[in-house]
Amino acid sequence: MTEHNHFSGLTISVAKKLLGSILIHDSTEGKTSGIIVEVEAYLANDPASHSYRGKTKRNEPMFGKEGTAYVYFTYGMHHCFNVVTGPKGIGEAVLIRALEPLEGIDLMKKRRKQNKIEQLCNGPAKLVQAMGIGKEHNTKDLREGKLRIEWKEPPQEKQIVTTTRIGIKKGAEQALRFYLTNSPFISKK
DNA sequence: TGAGTGATTGACT
DNA sequence: GTCAATCACTCAT
Numbered sequence: 001m002t003e004h005n006h007f008s009g010l011t012i013s014v015a016k017k018l019l020g021s022i023l024i025h026d027s028t029e030g031k032t033s034g035i036i037v038e039v040e041a042y043l044a045n046d047p048a049s050h051s052y053r054g055k056t057k058r059n060e061p062m063f064g065k066e067g068t069a070y071v072y073f074t075y076g077m078h079h080c081f082n083v084v085t086g087p088k089g090i091g092e093a094v095l096i097r098a099l100e101p102l103e104g105i106d107l108m109k110k111r112r113k114q115n116k117i118e119q120l121c122n123g124p125a126k127l128v129q130a131m132g133i134g135k136e137h138n139t140k141d142l143r144e145g146k147l148r149i150e151w152k153e154p155p156q157e158k159q160i161v162t163t164t165r166i167g168i169k170k171g172a173e174q175a176l177r178f179y180l181t182n183s184p185f186i187s188k189k
Numbered sequence: 190t191g192a193g194t195g196a197t198t199g200a201c202t
Numbered sequence: 203g204t205c206a207a208t209c210a211c212t213c214a215t
Contacts, residue, residue, distance in 0.1 A: 040210075048210065050197095058197065076194020078211050095210060125211050168210050 006151050007067035007142075011085040011092040015041040015178055016160055018083065018094055022102065022150040027132040030107045033150075034099030034121055034131070038179040038186045040165050042082070042093050047170035051091025061139045062091040069147065071128070071138040078125035081133050083142060083149070097166075097177070099127045100185040107132075123187045155180060 007014060024033040042049040042062075050059040050072065061070040062084055070082040070093050086092035099121035101108055108120045108130035121127035128134075133147065142149045158181075165177045166188060179186045 042210075050210080053198085056197080072210085073196065074194095074209060075211050076196075076209095078194090080210065082210090097210090123211070165210075169208090 006149075007083070007085055008087070011041050011043055011094060012176070014083070014085045015039045015094045015176075016157075017151075017154045018096070018149070019160060019178060019180055020155045021152045023096065023099060023127075023131065024103075024148050024150055025131045025133065026146045029132060030104050032104030032107055032131050033102045034127065035102060036096060036098075037100050037183040038096075038098035038177070040095040040097055040178075041176040042095060043176070044086070044091050046174070046176075048165065048168045048172065048174075049091065049093075051093075055091065059091065062093050063089055064139060065141075067142050069137050069140045069142055071133060071135050073135065079128045079133065079135065080124040081128050081131075081137075095124060096127065097124045098122045098179070098183075098185055098187045099131075100183060101130070118184050122185050 018036050018039050021036050022033050051062045055063050065088050066085050068084045070084050071079055073079055082093040082095050084093045101120050109115055112120055112130050120130045137147050161179050161181055162175050163177050164175050
């Protein structure tokens with residue numbers, strides 16, 4: 001499969017393929033990267049998805065080209081980072097929930113004011129902070145640029161745990177959360 | 190367990 | 203136009 005096609009296809013399969021791949025950010029402060037160990041899929045016609053009620057100014061990036069970033073602000077103080085999937089015009093994305101820190105760990109510690117490695121990126125707003133991601137990355141292409149995905153071989157199906165999603169009210173029963181078995185870096189067991 | 194925080198949304202004039 | 207409820211979270215208690 002070509003690099004171009006990694007982001008296309010069913011959102012659920014893209015979500016699974018993202019597990020084990022590397023998220024990299026070359027910031028002015030330094031480089032940070034981490035292995036993606038936990039994701040959630042947000043689909044069209046999904047009550048929990050921002051895109052559920054159609055395109056708005058806020059969620060417009062979700063309807064953009066696959067392989068771009070959707071960074072949103074929530075709860076008055078947190079950002080979350082999504083990878084837009086699906087063809088243009090379809091509002092689907094994968095929320096990155098947790099990373100296993102790889103490079104730039106000292107920088108992550110400084111940004112997070114947190115010294116425990118397993119506490120650096122084990123939540124969607126935490127990894128955004130540790131990686132130095134901000135709303136300036138919204139709609140940016142993840143195939144190139146400072147913030148990008150480096151694809152690895154997807155994990156075996158048996159290494160992927162599928163469960164219900166976390167922290168949402170609507171559509172919470174759908175099993176669209178995926179994480180790597182035995183990773184100490186996931187947000188919640 | 191619950192406070193903090195602000196953008197977004199839907200239900201009203 | 204206004205106003206109140208909602209929210210895919212984190213941290214301190």
